[in-house]
Amino acid sequence: MEHTDIFEIGGKRLSSRLFTGTGKYGNDALIAPVCEASGSEVITVALRRVDLDGKTDNVMKHIPSHMTLLPNTSGARNADEAVRIARLARAIGCGDWIKIEVISDNRYLLPDGYETAKATEILAKEGFVVLPYMNPDLYVARSLADAGAAAIMPLGAPIGTNRGLRTEEMIRILIEEMELPIIVDAGIGAPSQACRAMEMGAAACLVNTAIATASDPVLMGLAFGRAVTAGREAWLAGPGAIATLAQASSPLTGFLDRTEGAS
């Protein structure tokens, strides 16, 4: 469809609302074809894995040049470490976008909202386009917005679990209440779940594990690209009202008509 549906973050206009990642691939040579098949224009990469001077294969070589890099602070355990990683990412030429991940729980990989907000504030002031990964909590989302985040990235389920939109109701509240774009990040295991998030009004989805660990990552990337587009178009179309209760055969308000007719 020809639409005027503009998606802009950090002064950049994006035509795809699917963000992808670089982790967990059996072969990084799959990254470029996945980008192409999925239509994604934003890709996240863990700075900890970037090896610019290494003798071995470097993940950066596999990222197509038109992609917007979204380096992430994977490995940061507090705000200070996230800030240092973000500055390093900028220093080595990864640009101004940064996905903040502050995680000090290796069992569930759940983000630390307080430290994330602290890092967001520091980095936003330094001119970064800050996309914080967070638990879908309205208060944290507000503090991230106040701190200068460019978008909010709530998790659908813990990273890598492919369990889907387990936090759907909380994400729905963020979509309703926040002015910032809501980008569902983590937990999405199937294209139908990404589609669902987009139908709810999410601005975008970030999907890595479900694509990278699929038997055919390129085909799965294609499927996710289409699902995100379909979900977005459904949101724009405005789905019809859903009847949650069957209509009673004797309408409960039928008496109103009878009363009016009698008078």
Add this chain to the structure above:
Amino acid sequence: MSFLSEALRLGQTPLHLETVSGDDVRRVVGLPRVDASGFAALLSPAASEHLETMATRAHALTLSHFGRTVSLFTPLYVSNHCANHCRYCGFAAPNSIPRSQLSLDEVRAEGEAIAATGLKQLLLLTGEAPRKAGVAYLEACVQVLRPLFPSISVEVYPMETADYARLTRAGVDGLTVFQETYDPVLYAELHPAGPKRDYAFRLNTPQRGAEAGMRVVNIGALLGLTDWRQEIYAVGLHAAWLQKRYPGVDIAVSLPRMRPHAGAFQPACIVSDRELVQAMTALRIFLPRLSITISTREAPSFRDNILPLGVTRMSAGVSTAVGGHAKPSKTEQFEISDPRSVAEIEAMLRARGYQAVFKDWEPIEASA
């Protein structure tokens, strides 16, 4: 708080796994979250009949949490001076072997030889001789190696928290320490003399490392000293305890099986390939995010075949001799079974659809 009381309790209450049935095992494998009793069931003789089911679950968990990637590292032995009398170790004090310790120039030469293979993650090893290879020496080694390796771990004698903190400030980010056996009685028999006799001090070492700021803490038991089921159960509970108490630390487990070595000690039992697979898949199902390290003690074909079952870290291009990377030496701590080079391991991983991860940490302390 420490794991000591739990370890001592385990030592006095052997597992009774003979009552576990095949139905119990199938039920546990299907659970979303497995507790300690479920973990015990996965280690039972009955579970050995359900290896394929366990392997399928372990593979799915590993794939979802770690993807098709395996982190590569290599050990660098910098000193084999040792005051301990571990009856199973080739470097034990009573063994008359050539003793040596690398000068810092030699450390640099070893580091450069290793770095030339592309490796970025290093494990520094010494025996227990703090006066010769103490904290200051290790700090100096790290200073030399730091420009070559973004990640440096140590497998040295157990230290106090303050000494580990010195090492983390110098740039060490990981600690490996094996309890060898969790059975306190057997531990006393196997360590008749030397500072390593102190079971409790060694058992609490991973905790001290975590408190000192290590990012990765790798524990393990030397399989073959006693009943492996009991040992793996203790390792798993120790790992779970550490994960819970230090959620910010990446807890890893190694599964070293005993190999022939210079001493006369022979394993009390041989852990078969099937049993090692059972141990590894049980650990993966019990602790889905646990890092699992497989060393070159294992033969190439076995290492290749167990890749999908839970392995997240492998050593490659290994020499267990002091200074063995820059020039070959005959005195090794143990004979390795997988002599493949880094390039050969990387090619094997690629052929099996896996990616070798060379760099998995960016040192941020000094650089920003």
